[in-house]
Amino acid sequence: MNAQKRRKPTQIDIARLAGVSQSTVSLVLNEDPARSQIPAATRQRVTDAIRELGYTANPAARSLKGGRNHLLGLYTFETVFPLDQRDFYYPFLLGVEEEAAERGYDLVLFTSAGSDGRSIYAGGVNRLGVADGCVLLGRHIRRDDLERLVGEDFPVVFIGRRGVEELSFVAADYAAATREVVLKLAGLGHRDLLYLAAPEDSEPSQDRAEGYRQGLAETGLAHDERVVEPGEITADRLTEWLAGGVTAIVVEPTEDDRVAVALQEAAGRARIDIPGDLSVVLLGDPPSWSASPRDWTGFSIPRTEMARAAVEMLIDLLEDRPARRTLFLPCPPVEGDSVAPPRATGGDRPW
Amino acid sequence: MNAQKRRKPTQIDIARLAGVSQSTVSLVLNEDPARSQIPAATRQRVTDAIRELGYTANPAARSLKGGRNHLLGLYTFETVFPLDQRDFYYPFLLGVEEEAAERGYDLVLFTSAGSDGRSIYAGGVNRLGVADGCVLLGRHIRRDDLERLVGEDFPVVFIGRRGVEELSFVAADYAAATREVVLKLAGLGHRDLLYLAAPEDSEPSQDRAEGYRQGLAETGLAHDERVVEPGEITADRLTEWLAGGVTAIVVEPTEDDRVAVALQEAAGRARIDIPGDLSVVLLGDPPSWSASPRDWTGFSIPRTEMARAAVEMLIDLLEDRPARRTLFLPCPPVEGDSVAPPRATGGDRPW
DNA sequence: AGCAATTCTTAAAACGTATTAAGCGCTACT
């Protein structure tokens, strides 16, 4: 009814009504109810007044005093809710939300980037500072921003490994998972592998490549590594590779599943059966909207767990609990239908 | 290296470094750049110091003072990122993010609900207060919370109509869209409609029902309104309805598309052709993950636009610009394949 | 009664910012 802007009641209003001082009101609200300093009678008057005026504490004032405001930042170098990539981001968001909720933190989404190419430092001001700390996420990061952030030692945890000195992160253990893949192929009898890498050189790519090399070294397999554009994967090319002795291909996934799809198509056109004639492993999981009907063998990226762990690490940092600054999470293997023993050999150690 | 907890720099730190007073720092930060009081030299020293220390305004202190902190709350009565309902929420989130970003606001996601059933008032404290204002969203709201919020006149806009006195909202104009549907069916020659309502009594349901009644009143059609559980829609029932003269069914959508799917199945079993024997209109759009291959005729809910408009309204409120407090957005019609003229009549005005 | 111990209550000082009125050193008039 009355639309006048009514000031919210403060502790002083309560104090006046209850006939005590403002400090007493605060004490009633904050004391440990176990061994209380305040007699029941006084407490009663205060709580009555609180009820009568509908008082609620001003969170700004409260957090101003305490230094912490229980806000966790979430900064993405791309849009937070991108329609075309929701499958990529959603599990991360989910994990961040869940863990933050459990720990009693609210989330600040830094969306106000806009004009300046989504820099953290808009007008020389670190906007992240409104939160106690921040979880970072994104494919196309700005390294300068990251370095500056770390320099200021603003508490930050990146989801995914990023090669920035002193930067805390939680990442998927691509190296170990890829190594496992190689061991598994070797165990099935494959002796000649082909590694198809995406043309970008990101940290995840490096980790996978490293794991691949490790696996090869341990098994003493032959290999052929090459960087491939999806357009280059033709039926002819594929046939050529097989003729060269290759029995399994290890594929790095791309954002949009193009390479895997191209491979699938080329194989169809060349009348190559997967996994009969050729085993294929995908180093990660394709987006769920993928058109590919194929259930690729490989491993999955524990996105939600990564996000939760990142939040956990950040909060530990904030609350001065001892915390490791880097963490690798295992990638659960995915048993699909694209891997089998090679045609020629029976299966196990044919020599 | 040094893990010591370093206090975040304040204006006083800046002031010391720049050799000015704290007030000057504040002025540099807040003045209207047009007619500035502060000479370029001083301003330069201050901004240099800001950059050097990585200063960021403390939002708590700022909003305590009465200023704005350019934080917009987003409160959902359910989990913010629910996996099973991402199609429902995503367009809203998208709209909120886009509009907030354009207006230079960051977003606060209130996730720290926890134990008390996602109440806004945790321990009697209105947690929304950290933000300047808040956009609300959710199917299963807590009316008491809403009323209390409005009572405190904390700036709030709900996405969707909610029957709470003085509550601002942006909603889809279900009434108008439903009325249109009835007019359209009447225009095609339908004279006997059946209205299948979901068993819940939410505001959107009320609006649709109202529009339906209006449409009927304007066209003078016969109708049969009933609340139906999906299980009740059987082939027999359907046959019975048709025998009674019904040529078109108007269906209220549910969260999970159950009613529409049940209808489809029952029609199949009763050998009733849609739209040949029976026209069906869906009052809203089914989730995109819907199994139903059917392209229902009806209208779609402008979720992203609703969200954007809600943010716009909220910011107008915050910045003391005149703003309407309720807004209905039109629902664009969807021309599907489930509506046709009734069998019996040729099509237009048979009398 | 006198004094110490205990119980209750409060004044006061932060926390970091925005804002206002006043202060300072100038210049430009009269």
Next chain:
DNA sequence: AGTAGCGCTTAATACGTTTTAAGAATTGCT
């Protein structure tokens, strides 16, 4: 030379809370 005016800077205050140290009131003891 005196003073009004201007340009720049700052001291002071308020915002609502938590927290601490000290004050007041009451009790207990000799």
